[in-house]
Amino acid sequence: MYVLGIETSCDETGVAIYHTGRGLINHLLYSQVEMHSEYGGVVPELASRDHIRKLVPLIKQSLQESQLKSTDINGIAYTAGPGLMGALLVGAATARSLAWTWQIPAVAVHHMEGHLLAPMLEENPPEFPFVALLISGGHTLLVQVEGIGSYQLLGESLDDAAGEAFDKTAKMLGLGYPGGPKLAALAEHGKPQIKFPRPMTDRPGLDFSFSGLKTFTLNTINASEKTGKDKADIAAAFQQAVAETLSIKCKRALQQTGLKSLVVAGGVSANKQIRASLTEMAAKEHAQIYFPRLEFCTDNGAMIAYAGSQRLMAGQQQGLDIFARPRWPMSELS
Ligand code: KG4
Ligand code: ZN
Numbered sequence: 001m002y003v004l005g006i007e008t009s010c011d012e013t014g015v016a017i018y019h020t021g022r023g024l025i026n027h028l029l030y031s032q033v034e035m036h037s038e039y040g041g042v043v044p045e046l047a048s049r050d051h052i053r054k055l056v057p058l059i060k061q062s063l064q065e066s067q068l069k070s071t072d073i074n075g076i077a078y079t080a081g082p083g084l085m086g087a088l089l090v091g092a093a094t095a096r097s098l099a100w101t102w103q104i105p106a107v108a109v110h111h112m113e114g115h116l117l118a119p120m121l122e123e124n125p126p127e128f129p130f131v132a133l134l135i136s137g138g139h140t141l142l143v144q145v146e147g148i149g150s151y152q153l154l155g156e157s158l159d160d161a162a163g164e165a166f167d168k169t170a171k172m173l174g175l176g177y178p179g180g181p182k183l184a185a186l187a188e189h190g191k192p193q194i195k196f197p198r199p200m201t202d203r204p205g206l207d208f209s210f211s212g213l214k215t216f217t218l219n220t221i222n223a224s225e226k227t228g229k230d231k232a233d234i235a236a237a238f239q240q241a242v243a244e245t246l247s248i249k250c251k252r253a254l255q256q257t258g259l260k261s262l263v264v265a266g267g268v269s270a271n272k273q274i275r276a277s278l279t280e281m282a283a284k285e286h287a288q289i290y291f292p293r294l295e296f297c298t299d300n301g302a303m304i305a306y307a308g309s310q311r312l313m314a315g316q317q318q319g320l321d322i323f324a325r326p327r328w329p330m331s332e333l334s
Contacts, residue, residue: 001074005305008051008091014301015058026066027302048086077308080108081325090318105317113305115265118292124288136266137163155206165210187239190232196241201248243277257325260287270297
């Protein structure tokens with residue numbers, strides 16, 4: 001079964017073709033980063049318009065590069081949420097229209113389920129059950145995964161998501177958008193000499209809170225004029241605090257569930273220090289750890305094609321209505 005995957009939930013237009021027997025055939029990504037960077041963040045209306053411009057040409061290119069015809073495609077998977085409403089509607093309307101024209105099923109995919117299943121595209125995929133840490137721009141979730149659609153929430157961020165904390169801290173440090181990778185690059189030149197808090201690690205539970213780190217960073221930046229601490233050191237200390245906090249909570253989640261397998265996905269899982277710190281923790285816990293390859297940590301069409309293929313194979317599909325949900329709790333999936 002050939003599945004066309006479409007991702008348009010935020011500032012990346014992703015298209016991919018996944019075959020249930022042959023694996024990933026092709027994937028293409030158009031990033032709007034350059035356009036939004038002028039404004040210091042994603043401008044939703046501009047995002048929607050750019051998806052409209054880029055999506056159909058990318059689908060054509062993907063078919064061409066795969067040497068497939070539209071009649072070869074057996075199903076379409078599209079991100080239906082969570083995300084920006086206008087951006088989601090571009091993907092949903094295009095997917096639904098193509099499915100109707102080609103007379104094939106279309107299935108709505110939850111963006112975070114896409115992230116969660118991204119490591120399944122790798123050579124050595126995880127086996128159910130596992131604990132998943134999903135760290136993106138909009139979400140920080142710890143989930144116990146028994147199988148596709150069986151997601152039990154273990155913990156989540158009570159305020160900022162991990163990626164959001166990176167982006168806001170980067171802004172305070174005068175780095176541009178998107179902040180996460182820029183802060184990570186700066187941190188490589190610094191030393192974590194200042195001890196940042198590890199929020200909510202001194203009490204039981206698996207929830208996160210990252211907004212206090214922002215205030216701490218701001219105070220450190222303000223004081224740095226007197227103390228002479230440079231920005232790279234502040235970035236390094238912030239990054240280390242996030243990495244350690246995530247590791248402490250993941251260790252707790254593994255111990256609490258008794259599971260020996262940890263999946264880490266979402267944009268922030270591209271962070272080298274976070275990968276290293278979680279890998280070290282997993283080794284000490286005698287647990288296996290799985291990450292997507294770097295290009296599938298951030299938004300992409302491949303993860304949507306894969307997640308959709310699993311749901312289509314289970315016989316799921318959407319009606320003719322155009323379904324998009326900017327807010328969509330993962331717990332509502334089945
Ligand atoms: O999953 P994603 O591409 O989009 C959402 O679903 O939100 O995640 C984007 C987030 C942004 O906050 C971005 O700054 C962050 O992931 N990010 C990183 C890195 N690469 C992307 N954060 C820290 N270090 C990175 N290397
Ligand atoms: Zn994402």
